[in-house]
Every structure is written in C-alpha cells, then in structure tokens.
Amino acid sequence: MDLTLPPEVRAPSAMKLSELIGSLSYALDITEGQPPGHCVRVCWIGMHIGRAAGLPEEQLWELYYTLLLKDLGCSSNAARICELYLTDDLRFKRDFKTVGDSLPQVLSFVLSHTGLKAGLAERFRSVMTILRDGPAIAQDLIATRCQRGAEIARLLRFPTGVSCGIYSLDEHFDGKGKPDRLAGEAIPVYARIALLAQVIDVFHTAAGRDQALCEARGRAGSWFDPRLVRAFEEVAAEPRFWQVLASQEVDRAVFALEPAGREVALDDDYLDDIATAFGQVVDAKSPYTSGHSARVALYTDMIAESLGLSSQRRRWLKRGALLHDVGKLGVSNSVLDKAGTLDRDEWAAVRQHAAYTETILGRIGAFSELAAIAGAHHERLDGTGYPRGLKEDAIPIETRIITTADIFDAITAERPYRGAIPLEQALGMMEKTVGSALDPACFAALKSAIARTPFPL
Known part of the structure; x- marks a missing residue:
C-alpha cells in the first residue's frame, strides 16, 4: 500500500x-x-x-x-x-x-x-x-x-x-x-x-x-x-x-x-473552515443528509489514523471528505428524497453527482488531486462503481478510505426509504462487500477505530 x-x-x-x-x-x-x-x-x-x-x-x-x-x-x-x-x-x-x-x-x-x-x-x-x-x-x-x-x-x-x-x-x-x-x-x-x-x-x-x-x-x-x-x-x-x-x-x-x-x-485553519462551511451547504439540501459530510469526514479521519497516515495527510484528506458530495447540489430533491424506487433517469441523475464533485473541485488548481479522489468515492474495487467504473489498481487508498466512511454513514443513518441500521448489522452488511466493493484494510481500520470509540459518535 x-x-x-x-x-x-x-x-x-x-x-x-x-x-x-x-x-x-x-x-x-x-x-x-x-x-x-x-x-x-x-x-x-x-x-x-x-x-x-x-x-x-x-x-x-x-x-x-x-x-x-x-x-x-x-x-x-x-x-x-x-x-x-x-x-x-x-x-x-x-x-x-x-x-x-x-x-x-x-x-x-x-x-x-x-x-x-x-x-x-x-x-x-x-x-x-x-x-x-x-x-x-x-x-x-x-x-x-x-x-x-x-x-x-x-x-x-x-x-x-x-x-x-x-x-x-x-x-x-x-x-x-x-x-x-x-x-x-x-x-x-x-x-x-x-x-x-x-x-x-x-x-x-x-x-x-x-x-x-x-x-x-x-x-x-x-x-x-x-x-x-x-x-x-x-x-x-x-x-x-x-x-x-x-x-x-x-x-x-x-x-x-x-x-x-x-x-x-489562506492557511490550513481557514481551508478547514471553508471545507466545513461548504459541507454544511451540501448537507442542508436534504433532511436525510443532515450532518452527513461532517460524519464522513470524522470516519475518514478515524480510518486514516488507524492506517497510520500522517497528521498533515489526514487533514488534507478530511477536506476531501467534507466536500465529497458537493456534486449532490446538482441533483433534484425530487430524486434525493424519493421514498420509492428510482427509475432509470433518476438513477442516472444520482450517479452524475460524483462527476459534478470532481468537476467543481477540479476548477481549483491546488485541489486537482483531491478532486479526483473525492469524485471517485462511488468507485468499487471490482469495477462496478461509478462514474468511471475504475478497478482496484486505479483506485487510490485515499478514495478507498472516503468510500468506506461514506458507506458506513449511509447505512447507519436514516434514509428516505428506511430507518437507520444498527451498528453490528451495518458492519455485517459491509463485511459481505469486502474485496469486491470495500478495501479490506480500510474496513479493518474502521472496525478498529469504532472499537476504541463509543458509537454513535
């Protein structure tokens, strides 16, 4: 690695x-x-x-x-x-x-x-x-x-x-x-x-x-x-x-x-504040995403720490986690908040958000690397993800960390079509996707971090 x-x-x-x-x-x-x-x-x-x-x-x-x-x-x-x-x-x-x-x-x-x-x-x-x-x-x-x-x-x-x-x-x-x-x-x-x-x-x-x-x-x-x-x-x-x-x-x-x-x-503290503020803009779009970006950033940092990443690198990655869903601002709430099954056009609109994230963050010259990492958070190791269908070797460790954090929060938070899933059940569901969707080391790091921290956080 x-x-x-x-x-x-x-x-x-x-x-x-x-x-x-x-x-x-x-x-x-x-x-x-x-x-x-x-x-x-x-x-x-x-x-x-x-x-x-x-x-x-x-x-x-x-x-x-x-x-x-x-x-x-x-x-x-x-x-x-x-x-x-x-x-x-x-x-x-x-x-x-x-x-x-x-x-x-x-x-x-x-x-x-x-x-x-x-x-x-x-x-x-x-x-x-x-x-x-x-x-x-x-x-x-x-x-x-x-x-x-x-x-x-x-x-x-x-x-x-x-x-x-x-x-x-x-x-x-x-x-x-x-x-x-x-x-x-x-x-x-x-x-x-x-x-x-x-x-x-x-x-x-x-x-x-x-x-x-x-x-x-x-x-x-x-x-x-x-x-x-x-x-x-x-x-x-x-x-x-x-x-x-x-x-x-x-x-x-x-x-x-x-x-x-x-x-x-424009120091590190200010960059953190800017990422946090825009994460709040994203999370305000739907009642089902309230606090999502902040939680994904927290879980991302916990996983990164368990994997031994440096404090400087963790801070950099946390900004990407805060902004990973900025592209969802371009998806209608008629889709995001829909309680029933999404049709083909609605699903295509949802999938587009990851590309929007990369495009928006990519406009910032100094964020070019972070844009690609954040925009790929729906890629899966077996190539079934989106927007590019990347496979294992093409997905950087930073993206795998954010992906693991994002999936964990998506499962344990309330959604339009179901209630929040309890911790042990959520981890069991995630474990079934290790190696195909989730990186084994990132999932192990998540479990290790959670074991040291009372949940919910």
Missing part, C-alpha cells in the same frame, strides 16, 4: 481566496439550476456597477465576496420547495428567477410548476394550498435561504457587510421584497447591487443584452435602486464588458478583479 504524501499537500499560500471561493461558487450555481458560472458572471457585472457607482475600495472587497456567495443559503429550502410544489427544485429555482411582480405571471408560474407528475387530486390540493398561503410560503422559503446564507458567510469568516448583503439579497427598492420588507437605502448596498446583477445575468444568458437592459430599466424604482440602474447603463455602453461576460475568460477576469488592500491568510 503506497502511503507517500501526494504532491498536492503543499503550502496553502499557493492558493488565492478569490480562486477558491469563485470555483466553489459553481456548486451554488447548480443548486439554483443556473448555467455554470452564474455567480462568477454576477460578480463581473456587480463589480462594474459598484465601481461605476463610486463605491470605495474597502467596500468593493466586501461587494466582491457578497456577489460570489450570494447563493450560500440556496440549498436550505430545496426540500421544502419539493414538498410544497411537488416539483423539481432545480427547474423551479431556475425559472423562478425570471418571474416579476405581475400577478398573472406569478399565477402562470405556480400552475406550470406545481405537481406536474402528481395525481390530479394531489396536484389540486397543492395548488390550492399555494394560492391560499402564497405570501406566507414565499416568506418562509426566502427567510430560510437568507438566514442560512448569512450564517454560513460568518462561518467563512467574512465581515458583517458580506453576511448582511447575502441576507438582504431578495429585498426590493420599493419595500415589497423579503425577508424584512426593507426599502430604499435601508437595504445594504451590496444586496441592491447583487440583486440587480443577478437579474441582468439571468436575462442576458437567456435572451441577450437587450433583454437584460430592458429588465433592469423596467424594474428601476420597484426592484432596483434607480441610481444603480444608471450606473449599469454606463457600464453597458462598453463593448468589452459584454465581450468578457460572454467569454470563456470570465473566470480569469473576475479573479483579477478582486480588490487589493485586504490581506487574507
């Missing part, structure tokens, strides 16, 4: 905070059903608006991270959306971003997104509940998202200005937004810019620059601060602004936009 230190375990200073957060923002895009790069494009748009509006450099730094992280709380209301609307939360969230204040538009959205695969009686009950309780439902969904996003921003060590900007994203200039019905300049300026930039990107991506300009102008004074709309009109007059926005170079351009002047030490 090769236990040499991977080349990627290196000084965290080789990474930039903008690259790390910008790359992880792609996980937030898929949670919202948006085309990849949505938050990065919003950052490009919003930073140009902020500069045109005359924000000082210190505020521009806070605006930068508000824009990249505006959707931090987006996973926290996904299960509730599926429950209330009997629908695919990803499609619901994607399409809802195009809905304005018009009552006919809102009613059309509800009817076209509620219970389309449900029986007639069930769909009727759901539609009637939404029509009766619509304002309270909207308030609850948006407040949940806003509160959770602000909490995670604080876990990520961002200042109050950033967390407040994320919290107030859905406030409207005329005071008819949510969650607190703030109006005018009582709304944090970062939130005012973020909402404007979000709508511009959604409509530009779907229908082009003319439609984006039309939406911005049409909602000035109602959704948007008119002064900021005028600032956007100045920006929109520059051809290069649109060229970069529509190009493959927008990531690089946004990373270069990070305002100078605030030194952030």
Whole structure:
C-alpha cells in the first residue's frame, strides 16, 4: 500500500481566496439550476456597477465576496420547495428567477410548476394550498435561504457587510421584497447591487443584452435602486464588458478583479473552515443528509489514523471528505428524497453527482488531486462503481478510505426509504462487500477505530 504524501499537500499560500471561493461558487450555481458560472458572471457585472457607482475600495472587497456567495443559503429550502410544489427544485429555482411582480405571471408560474407528475387530486390540493398561503410560503422559503446564507458567510469568516448583503439579497427598492420588507437605502448596498446583477445575468444568458437592459430599466424604482440602474447603463455602453461576460475568460477576469488592500491568510485553519462551511451547504439540501459530510469526514479521519497516515495527510484528506458530495447540489430533491424506487433517469441523475464533485473541485488548481479522489468515492474495487467504473489498481487508498466512511454513514443513518441500521448489522452488511466493493484494510481500520470509540459518535 503506497502511503507517500501526494504532491498536492503543499503550502496553502499557493492558493488565492478569490480562486477558491469563485470555483466553489459553481456548486451554488447548480443548486439554483443556473448555467455554470452564474455567480462568477454576477460578480463581473456587480463589480462594474459598484465601481461605476463610486463605491470605495474597502467596500468593493466586501461587494466582491457578497456577489460570489450570494447563493450560500440556496440549498436550505430545496426540500421544502419539493414538498410544497411537488416539483423539481432545480427547474423551479431556475425559472423562478425570471418571474416579476405581475400577478398573472406569478399565477402562470405556480400552475406550470406545481405537481406536474402528481395525481390530479394531489396536484389540486397543492395548488390550492399555494394560492391560499402564497405570501406566507414565499416568506418562509426566502427567510430560510437568507438566514442560512448569512450564517454560513460568518462561518467563512467574512465581515458583517458580506453576511448582511447575502441576507438582504431578495429585498426590493420599493419595500415589497423579503425577508424584512426593507426599502430604499435601508437595504445594504451590496444586496441592491447583487440583486440587480443577478437579474441582468439571468436575462442576458437567456435572451441577450437587450433583454437584460430592458429588465433592469423596467424594474428601476420597484426592484432596483434607480441610481444603480444608471450606473449599469454606463457600464453597458462598453463593448468589452459584454465581450468578457460572454467569454470563456470570465473566470480569469473576475479573479483579477478582486480588490487589493485586504490581506487574507489562506492557511490550513481557514481551508478547514471553508471545507466545513461548504459541507454544511451540501448537507442542508436534504433532511436525510443532515450532518452527513461532517460524519464522513470524522470516519475518514478515524480510518486514516488507524492506517497510520500522517497528521498533515489526514487533514488534507478530511477536506476531501467534507466536500465529497458537493456534486449532490446538482441533483433534484425530487430524486434525493424519493421514498420509492428510482427509475432509470433518476438513477442516472444520482450517479452524475460524483462527476459534478470532481468537476467543481477540479476548477481549483491546488485541489486537482483531491478532486479526483473525492469524485471517485462511488468507485468499487471490482469495477462496478461509478462514474468511471475504475478497478482496484486505479483506485487510490485515499478514495478507498472516503468510500468506506461514506458507506458506513449511509447505512447507519436514516434514509428516505428506511430507518437507520444498527451498528453490528451495518458492519455485517459491509463485511459481505469486502474485496469486491470495500478495501479490506480500510474496513479493518474502521472496525478498529469504532472499537476504541463509543458509537454513535
């Protein structure tokens, strides 16, 4: 067994905070059903608006991270959306971003997104509940998202200005937004810019620059601060602004936009906090995954310690365990929380999450090795796993450790289709797969670690 230190375990200073957060923002895009790069494009748009509006450099730094992280709380209301609307939360969230204040538009959205695969009686009950309780439902969904996003921003060590900007994203200039019905300049300026930039990107991506300009102008004074709309009109007059926005170079351009002047030490402790925070974003998506990433990270560390891995290597691997399911943010809760048997398309959607994980983490240059390890956690020694069907020799020990930890938690935790399985029964089930799915040494290390630790942990 090769236990040499991977080349990627290196000084965290080789990474930039903008690259790390910008790359992880792609996980937030898929949670919202948006085309990849949505938050990065919003950052490009919003930073140009902020500069045109005359924000000082210190505020521009806070605006930068508000824009990249505006959707931090987006996973926290996904299960509730599926429950209330009997629908695919990803499609619901994607399409809802195009809905304005018009009552006919809102009613059309509800009817076209509620219970389309449900029986007639069930769909009727759901539609009637939404029509009766619509304002309270909207308030609850948006407040949940806003509160959770602000909490995670604080876990990520961002200042109050950033967390407040994320919290107030859905406030409207005329005071008819949510969650607190703030109006005018009582709304944090970062939130005012973020909402404007979000709508511009959604409509530009779907229908082009003319439609984006039309939406911005049409909602000035109602959704948007008119002064900021005028600032956007100045920006929109520059051809290069649109060229970069529509190009493959927008990531690089946004990373270069990070305002100078605030030194952030991206040390090991901060990397641990970032991985933990994004693990919480993942786990918030479903009531059945609450705490999953943290538990898998704990079991991963216990197995790695039993196998004799160094403390530095264990710390590195634990981050991969915390982020191993980040790709599940791109799977609908209508699939994740389904109590019955998954059909072929649903199963294909579930299998896709591992590839999403590798793609998202692979965007971070310094995480390339960890991306492959985390993205392979559903591979099996006999080649029956996914996404690549790798066999024993092609599966690194780090992946085998995370796989063992992941399976153990999946069996011992409650699932949509069954209750939690007791410890001894779970270990017996796992033992039957040793050599075919599970690595023998990793399973032995898990049993050894559990024997030394009271369970549940």
